Amino acid sequence: MEKNTLTSTIQRTLSILELFLSNKESITAQEIADQTGISRSTVFSMLKVLKDLEYLEQLQNRGPYSVGRRFSAWSGVSSPTYQTLINAFQQEIDSCRFDETIALVVANPQGNIVIDQVESKQSIRAVYETATQLHDQSAANKMLANKVDGEIKNKGYALVEDKESVELAVPICPDGYTPSAALVLKAPLSRWQPEMLLAQTLNAMRVIAARLSYRLGAVTYAPFQLQSRSILQPKEPLSTRQIEDFLQGPWTARLACIRPDGNPHVIPVWQEWDGQVFHILAWQGSQWAEYVINNPQVSLTIDEPWAPLRRVVCNGKALPIKDRNFVGREALISRLSQRYLGKSAPMIFQHQIEDIFTIKVDSLRGWMGLPTRNELN
Secondary structure (H helix, E strand, O other): OOOHHHHHHHHHHHHHHHHHOOOOOOOHHHHHHHHOOOOOHHHHHHHHHHHHHHOOEOOOOOOEEEEEEHHHHHHHHHHHHHHHHHHHHHHHHHHHOOOEEEEEEOOOOOOOEEEEEOOOOOOOOOOOOOOOEEOOOOOOHHHHHOOOOOOHHHOOOEEEOOOOEEEEEEEEEEOOOOOOEEEEEEEEEEOOOOHHHHHHHHHHHHHHHOOOOOOOOOOOOHHOOOOHHHOOOOEOOOOOHHHHHHOOOOOOEEEEEEEEOOOEEEEEEEEEEOOEEEEEEEOOOOOHHHHHHOOOOEEEEEEEEOOOOOOEEEEEEEOOOOOOOOOOOHHHHHHOOOOOOHOOOOOHHHEEEEEEEEEEEEEEEEEEEOOOOOHHH
């Protein structure tokens, strides 16, 4: 009886792993249950063990499963989830210029792992050993901890120094909120003071982390859903130049419009500000496009989830560009693609764009810190 039970367990385990030999994409637990005939409860139990042993990996809770590090080593099959992230990382770093080492770290139950890095070309440099676990006090481990320190949540980054080097880590969030990977810059302490490194590299690091998050499926980038805004005091309004500069970043906007039943409808959208009007894209099947055509009065909010909490609010009328083949359409889509997905991102989604809207601005204001109700009115 014991032998039969053991044989059955081995057979079921192998049947699950065999699915990943014939599938290049990730597989959901339900698909595994359907294809193997194993009950859902048993599938989940077996997947947990295989994930803990690193034969499979799951980048998001309740997400699909794909080939893990140890299974890759045995089978020669690469992990599509890891590989997608690595490809995006390499394309982003290739289009940016950093003088120090940039690394990509992914969360792992057995210890967070560096899966790729671009080493500094300087003779004296700080580097990682890839495919190895990081030490407990590393910046990436602090960013990807089960219980992230409140200060890191508030600031949106982790800065750590030791006797030889300084590390700066920012979160990569496939769902827009929860970090499952981190982008890390590592530099010799002999060349950089932590404050100077932070001042000169943080904004660029955040832009890359946001783009990587979008490429993994995020529709917005707001790590940790910060809850600490109430402790910040209102500050001065943003100047016109500050508004212009802020709107050039890869930050999604929240479009607020009115449904036919009179209720508000809010949706994240890509935006481009040309100094006079906003342009936003409507994907195929977007219900809000119909709402806006019926009632063009809209509000657009673009903000950042970390200090100094810059925020820009636009009120105006959104009008569709009726000519879908207008001159400049492809250039506009290309600019938005590069802003949100990176310079090397393919334009495979172009056919999915249903409409492009222009928002003619009635009012445009910006603040740093937490605006008061009087300032918003």
